[in-house]
Amino acid sequence: MPNDKLKSYLNLHLIVFIWGFTAVLGALITINADFLVWYRMLFAALFLGSFLLLKKIPFQISFSAVLKLIFVGLLIALHWITFFESIKVSTVSITLSVFSLGAFIASILEPLFYGRKILWYEVFFGLVIIAGLALILQVEINYLHGMLLALVSIVLGVVFTLFNGKLIEHHEPSVIAFYEFLSGFVFISIYFIFNGSFSADFFILTPKNWILILLLASICTAYAFTASVKVMRRLTPYTVMLTTNLEPVYGIILAYFIIGGKEKMSTEFYIGALIIVITVILNGVIKHYLEKGKNNS
Numbered sequence: 001m002p003n004d005k006l007k008s009y010l011n012l013h014l015i016v017f018i019w020g021f022t023a024v025l026g027a028l029i030t031i032n033a034d035f036l037v038w039y040r041m042l043f044a045a046l047f048l049g050s051f052l053l054l055k056k057i058p059f060q061i062s063f064s065a066v067l068k069l070i071f072v073g074l075l076i077a078l079h080w081i082t083f084f085e086s087i088k089v090s091t092v093s094i095t096l097s098v099f100s101l102g103a104f105i106a107s108i109l110e111p112l113f114y115g116r117k118i119l120w121y122e123v124f125f126g127l128v129i130i131a132g133l134a135l136i137l138q139v140e141i142n143y144l145h146g147m148l149l150a151l152v153s154i155v156l157g158v159v160f161t162l163f164n165g166k167l168i169e170h171h172e173p174s175v176i177a178f179y180e181f182l183s184g185f186v187f188i189s190i191y192f193i194f195n196g197s198f199s200a201d202f203f204i205l206t207p208k209n210w211i212l213i214l215l216l217a218s219i220c221t222a223y224a225f226t227a228s229v230k231v232m233r234r235l236t237p238y239t240v241m242l243t244t245n246l247e248p249v250y251g252i253i254l255a256y257f258i259i260g261g262k263e264k265m266s267t268e269f270y271i272g273a274l275i276i277v278i279t280v281i282l283n284g285v286i287k288h289y290l291e292k293g294k295n296n297s
Helices: 003-028 033-054 063-089 092-114 120-139 141-167 173-195 207-231 237-244 247-258 267-296
Strands: none
Touching: 003 063, 003 092, 003 207, 003 237, 003 247, 033 063, 033 173, 033 207, 063 092, 063 141, 063 173, 092 120, 092 141, 092 237, 092 247, 092 267, 120 267, 173 207, 247 267
16 A cells, blocks of 8 residues: 555544544533534634635635535535434434444445446445444344434435545545535524524533534544545545444444443444444455455456
């Protein structure tokens, strides 16, 4: 693996670790999921806008690109709302375990999106991941509502990742993220205006919530999201989604030690999670050797 590609892969793992911590922050912040996403997208857009001005990176992009970014911004907003709502009605561990389906969903959608053939081992490992998830579902059926929300969230996550995989070919990652966060913030604001969510109490948060939201918007969003888009210049969307499957591992471990309580799952849950982790590792090994064989032939 070339050094620049290896560097991107290691950076991706750091990003996924940050995403795992994002789930814990979502559980610790004590406001509604849609309110949380509104604040997250607002501050992330402000941070990125300031970064672009500081670095003198031009904001200008074509009108057609803006329309695409607005659409992706809506997908991201819906993805995050369903993600945080899933955490609040279930647990961090349950929500992140469902996110392991991302690789399987990507293995089906990416070939259709990019016009390449479906690889048998991607589908096979995706099915094994589903088996691990089924074991989790069998013992944690009380959290079915949260699981369904997480499923909707990961499908939206795969779709916007595929879109960004194409957008990154022509645009700066920070510019992409800025317009997507800004458009998501605008969409949610319009929704709040029509349903009367804005009030004086909306803007009154505890100091703890303010600190956690700013941490979420800066490190876990503005940095992590932009960096994840950037690594897609070196890595395929499937590789990104596959590595993202380690997010449950990092998140579940962090939740266990930071939150405790309801985050302590049954033995069957951890067996299912272990199956998912082993599958991710095996897929990476097989993919590496198959690509190495092609290069040597």
